[in-house]
Amino acid sequence: xxxxxxxxxxxxxxxxxxxxxxxxxxxxxxxxxxxxxxxxxxxxxxxxxxxxxxxxxxxxxxxxxxxxxxxxxxxxxxxxxxxxxxxxxxxxxxxxxxxxxxxxxxxxxxxxxxxxxxxxxxxxxxxxxxxxxxxxxxxxxxxxxxxxxxxxxxxxxxxxxxxxxxxxxxxxxxxxxxxxxxxxxxxxxxxxxxxxxxxxxxxxxxxxxxxxxxxxxxxxxxxxxxxxxxxxxxxxxxxxxxxxxxxxxxxxxxxxxxxx
Amino acid sequence: xxxxxxxxxxxxxxxxxxxxxxxxxxxxxxxxxxxxxxxxxxxxxxxxxxxxxxxxxxxxxxxxxxxxxxxxxxxxxxxxxxxxxxxxxxxxxxxxxxxxxxxxxxxxxxxxxxxxxxxxxxxxxxxxxxxxxxxxxxxxxxxxxxxxxxxxxxxxxxxxxxxxxxxxxxxxxxxxxxxxxxxxxxxxxxxxxxxxxxxxxxxxxxxxxxxxxxxxxxxxxxxxxxxxxxxxxxxxxxxxxxxxxxxxxxxxxxxxxxxxxxxxxxxxxxxxxxxxxxxxxxxxxxxx
Numbered sequence: 001x002x003x004x005x006x007x008x009x010x011x012x013x014x015x016x017x018x019x020x021x022x023x024x025x026x027x028x029x030x031x032x033x034x035x036x037x038x039x040x041x042x043x044x045x046x047x048x049x050x051x052x053x054x055x056x057x058x059x060x061x062x063x064x065x066x067x068x069x070x071x072x073x074x075x076x077x078x079x080x081x082x083x084x085x086x087x088x089x090x091x092x093x094x095x096x097x098x099x100x101x102x103x104x105x106x107x108x109x110x111x112x113x114x115x116x117x118x119x120x121x122x123x124x125x126x127x128x129x130x131x132x133x134x135x136x137x138x139x140x141x142x143x144x145x146x147x148x149x150x151x152x153x154x155x156x157x158x159x160x161x162x163x164x165x166x167x168x169x170x171x172x173x174x175x176x177x178x179x180x181x182x183x184x185x186x187x188x189x190x191x192x193x194x195x196x197x198x199x200x201x202x203x204x205x206x207x208x209x210x211x212x213x214x215x216x217x218x219x220x221x222x223x224x225x226x227x228x229x230x231x232x233x234x235x236x237x238x239x240x241x242x243x244x245x246x247x248x249x250x251x252x253x254x255x256x257x258x259x260x
Numbered sequence: 261x262x263x264x265x266x267x268x269x270x271x272x273x274x275x276x277x278x279x280x281x282x283x284x285x286x287x288x289x290x291x292x293x294x295x296x297x298x299x300x301x302x303x304x305x306x307x308x309x310x311x312x313x314x315x316x317x318x319x320x321x322x323x324x325x326x327x328x329x330x331x332x333x334x335x336x337x338x339x340x341x342x343x344x345x346x347x348x349x350x351x352x353x354x355x356x357x358x359x360x361x362x363x364x365x366x367x368x369x370x371x372x373x374x375x376x377x378x379x380x381x382x383x384x385x386x387x388x389x390x391x392x393x394x395x396x397x398x399x400x401x402x403x404x405x406x407x408x409x410x411x412x413x414x415x416x417x418x419x420x421x422x423x424x425x426x427x428x429x430x431x432x433x434x435x436x437x438x439x440x441x442x443x444x445x446x447x448x449x450x451x452x453x454x455x456x457x458x459x460x461x462x463x464x465x466x467x468x469x470x471x472x473x474x475x476x477x478x479x480x481x482x483x484x485x486x487x488x489x490x491x492x493x494x495x496x497x498x499x500x501x502x503x504x505x506x507x508x509x510x511x512x513x514x515x516x517x518x519x520x521x522x523x524x525x526x527x528x529x530x531x532x533x534x535x536x537x538x539x540x541x542x543x544x545x546x547x548x
Binding site: 067092093102119165 | 447450451460468469
């Protein structure tokens with residue numbers, strides 16, 4: 001008995017859509033008020049998507065739905081071919097493949113840099129102490145602060161903390177990295193050191209979804225820029241087109257506000 | 261005139277009026293008085309034959325006091341930890357059961373709770389266990405053992421330990437809940453985003469931080485438990501308070517007996533407070 005997969009209502013056996021991150025008709029409401037109102041996009045493997053938009057446009061919420069820190073109200077999300085459901089086991093499995101970097105770093109203050117980077121490796125990836133430490137040192141090297149291995153977060157500058165946070169996420173060997181305004185809480189002179197690390201990651205072929213106000217980074221690293229407003233996508237463009245000749249009036253208005 | 265004003269504004273000049281008195285006013289006089297009284301008691305106990313007899317009679321209960329305090333506190337912290345976790349649970353059933361326990365226990369005086377558990381709850385529990393043994397059948401080994409349990413098998417000491425643990429468990433749970441809720445939401449999110457389960461995130465990320473934060477409060481309750489362990493004397497458990505009551509009643513040496521009793525409690529609480537503070541300092545070493 002054969003069944004023809006129907007495109008309008010895919011059967012559970014239907015092949016997952018192509019793309020590292022696939023989002024279809026994502027809706028997220030908070031207390032009945034929609035923060036994200038029907039968003040669909042795909043991030044291909046090795047691609048960098050930068051999501052920009054005014055505050056309250058729902059860009060962070062979209063990012064947080066990708067690893068289920070927020071439970072979508074409706075819509076579908078596939079991460080590397082795995083469909084996200086409400087099943088906790090699936091969610092934890094997907095989360096281990098998706099690294100996330102937060103605006104407020106969220107390092108664990110009771111652990112050293114090494115402790116921060118090895119913890120999840122040991123209890124989620126089941127790596128031994130030796131291997132976890134080796135990976136941690138590698139990642140600290142990669143983000144450029146190998147000498148801070150034994151420092152506690154409280155002893156590090158904001159930029160260093162954010163780089164440890166990136167190393168912590170990378171140590172899990174994620175297939176995707178999500179960045180939620182990674183430089184918004186940093187002093188101006190520390191922004192560059194974090195952006196440099198992100199740029200390096202992008203060049204190495206990491207699949208990235210970045211919510212940021214850093215237009216320089218968007219211009220240099222993005223394969224695609226998504227402009228959101230009021231919970232919906234206003235415009236999707238390559239960086240060149242986005243900055244040179246945006247189609248939508250709302251985009252032009254926004255760009256004129258932030259590009260001086 | 262100008263000279264005078266400058267003089268009065270200069271604090272170092274002012275203190276020169278009576279330099280010795282000025283400095284002595286800052287001394288911790290209360291501590292000096294307390295230490296002196298303590299020394300007098302120690303001197304009396306060591307040199308005075310009668311006092312050393314009283315001390316010996318009362319000190320025989322120190323073991324019981326310490327045992328009751330330690331076991332009840334240990335149980336209370338475990339109860340408090342789990343009930344505290346239940347109080348931050350998103351599961352409504354667990355949350356309501358835990359809240360019921362906490363609110364009921366906090367609303368009843370500890371003394372009443374102790375008597376209730378010793379004279380009502382424990383006998384009821386024994387009846388229940390006997391009934392379960394009967395259901396299983398006295399032919400089976402387990403059934404026979406359960407049916408044989410008698411209220412008399414459960415010592416008063418065990419009952420007051422359970423009572424104190426249940427009472428303090430409610431307080432400790434509030435401490436743990438406050439500690440857990442004081443940890444920034446981002447910590448749980450970061451742990452979950454790394455693929456940890458809720459339980460793993462609690463165990464390795466939230467609780468280690470929360471416990472450090474609430475250590476002073478937990479330490480306070482340890483000292484409070486030591487003091488409240490004196491309530492067990494009401495049920496005839498022979499701790500230092502009960503032994504003092506008995507000794508004073510039979511010899512009419514109330515002043516000496518109760519002075520020594522207060523002295524023993526004070527010594528233990530002061531030492532305990534210092535120990536807790538040392539532990540706090542050591543555990544907060546990373547907050548530089």
